[in-house]
Amino acid sequence: MSEVNTHTSNPAARRKVTRGTVVIAADRCKGCELCIPACPPQVLSMSAGVNAHGYPYPELAPGCTGCTACLLVCPDFVFQIYRYDEPIVDELSAGEAQQ
Amino acid sequence: MSKMRLLDGSEAIAEAAIMAGMKFYAGYPIAPATELLEYFAAKLPTAGGVCINADTEIEAVNMALGAAQVGARAATGSCGQGLALKQEAIAEAALNETPLVVFNMARNQQDYFQATRGGGWGDYHTVTLAPKDLHEAVEHTHLAFHIADKYRVPVIFMGDNLIARTQMGTSLPVPELDPLPPKDWALDGKMGGTGKSRWIWTFGGGKAGNPGLGPDGYWRQIAEKFEHIARQEMRHEQGFCEDAETVVVAFGSGGKYVEYVVRELREEGYKVGYFRPITLWPFPGPALEAATRNARNIFVFELNAGQMIQDVMLSVEGRHRIKSIGGVSFDDSGLNIGPMMDARIIRERILAQLNGEPIRQLPISGMGAYL
């Protein structure tokens, strides 16, 4: 699923890199889900709950690249995109790395 | 003021419009408005303007709307048949406050209803100027653009084929008119990104953060504006009404014929007067009411089955004997004013009504032009 760095000699020390993030105006979302397949690292998924208007909205998992694809396809101007000055590198457990 | 020239009405109107600063005209050929289009096509480009032969009447009037919305004086023109096609856009101009002049070189006098009642949707009227001849047509051309700009409304110039095609000597005088406010509402394209961008929209909605009145409030405001115009812009001409027992009401070319006949009858001792609405909307009802206060009879001469007579009746509210002395009258082509527009016939009809005699019906013009 998420971007996983496999260029390491130690499988137990696989890493997830998060280069960017988004602000999601969840209350403006109409739940169309266009952003879900648009996300190249596939780190967006729809919420289980709903916003004030009764729509589910996207939630972000680690691994965002700040590529703006979600913003481009969103009809409701829900996304604001940031790129970190320094990427966040998460060490994954063996279980997470196998997902 | 230039020197006297012998011009037909169409050319005089075209010259006057250009002198009034009109920069855009779009039209579609139709008799008797065709000459106006031809003159504009010839004269407007050299005067720094644009004349477009549009693909439809509808396209023509919408082009003129666009030109007017960016601040230019713009007009379109046709006759009654084309006016019918333009009505949606005339309503649009009334409701989105675009100054627009429509030259209706009518074939006859059957466009009274569609000019004065509003042929489109919404609560509006169209200011309608009906000149009696070329001289007044020149004046009204200037006035039409002035009123359009003053109130941001469409104005119909109600000419006819007699005015369009009759030659008269004119120096093309320019009437003195009040200064107009700047067109700071025009869409010049410069306000983008400022948060104060402009809009022109019949629904009166504004911009996010600066909402307009909304449709209900906006259309109430438009209706109030037309009430205001109605009070301000009524125009008429009258003669011999003070002691008249009979007042003859007629508009446009018909008014000029009636004036001639009334003067003739006055010289013969008949107590008749004439009343000519110059603005068909707003109809000068209060002035007609005052002019006929001492009269018993009101005779209405119009070349149609009875259109303006309704406004006459509404204005005087049944205190008079109101009779039509006009009627449908075309020549045998169906394109031109018929034989009823004749001083002898008008005289005959006034006298018949005064004497309680039946009005002589004219022979039908037939199909001679086509057979």
Add this chain to the structure above:
Amino acid sequence: MNVIDTSRPPERAAAKVADFKPSLLLSENHHLCPGCGEPVAIRLILEVIQELNLTQNNVCILGHGCYGSFIMQMDVDSTLCLHGRGPAVATGMKRMRPDVAIWTLQGDGDMASEGLAEIMHTAARGENITCFMLNNGVFGDTGGQMTAASVVGQRTKNTIEGRDAAYHGNPIKVAEILANMDGTAYVARGSVHNAASINATRKLIRKAFLRPMHGHGLALMEILTMCPTGWFVPPGQGAEYMMESLGKVYGLGELKDVASETETVNP
């Protein structure tokens, strides 16, 4: 799943690379349906206007369709004209203000159905304006009826069993017609069904503004936009449905460009 807090900007050092809305939109809020493609197309158009420094030198003429409500959102001088008459209104404007970028925002109902005469004649005259047709093959604003651009087989509220060519007629391909007319400078068809197509369409929109500004003639920029409400599909399936229906009939890309690539610079 580990959900990141996206309710506020990150505390960690980061650069904002893209904002919710283009700055020429006054508000993010609008009443268009979930999954609608039109706001996506409008974002692109407004961003290109800014890129080309046309912000304070353009007038938009909106037709009648769902997109028309953006007259209240777009921070550009604009009018909402009679149904289908945009190119005629634009003609009057352009002739009186030749230095201003004049553009129409229309739908397939507005342009291909009600306003076919206006776009054809305006194209033939070679007016230096840009006309956008947001094509979703349906009258979205009235709830999903057939337009002249509905494709054969397409189900709409008045072609319940699908558009039958023998009964309802065939779709009119406005872009293909205009590409074959003298007077047009640029004709292209883009789409907003995914991020790649959106980025490609942005480049086409740029040329669609530049060609008329350089006096080459009319530019028609058709953009396929999703209308899941009018197609009776779930919002998330709109993009796929569009490319399986309209996308099969209306090919993407440039249909005509009379100018060279070197002219793809700021006016």
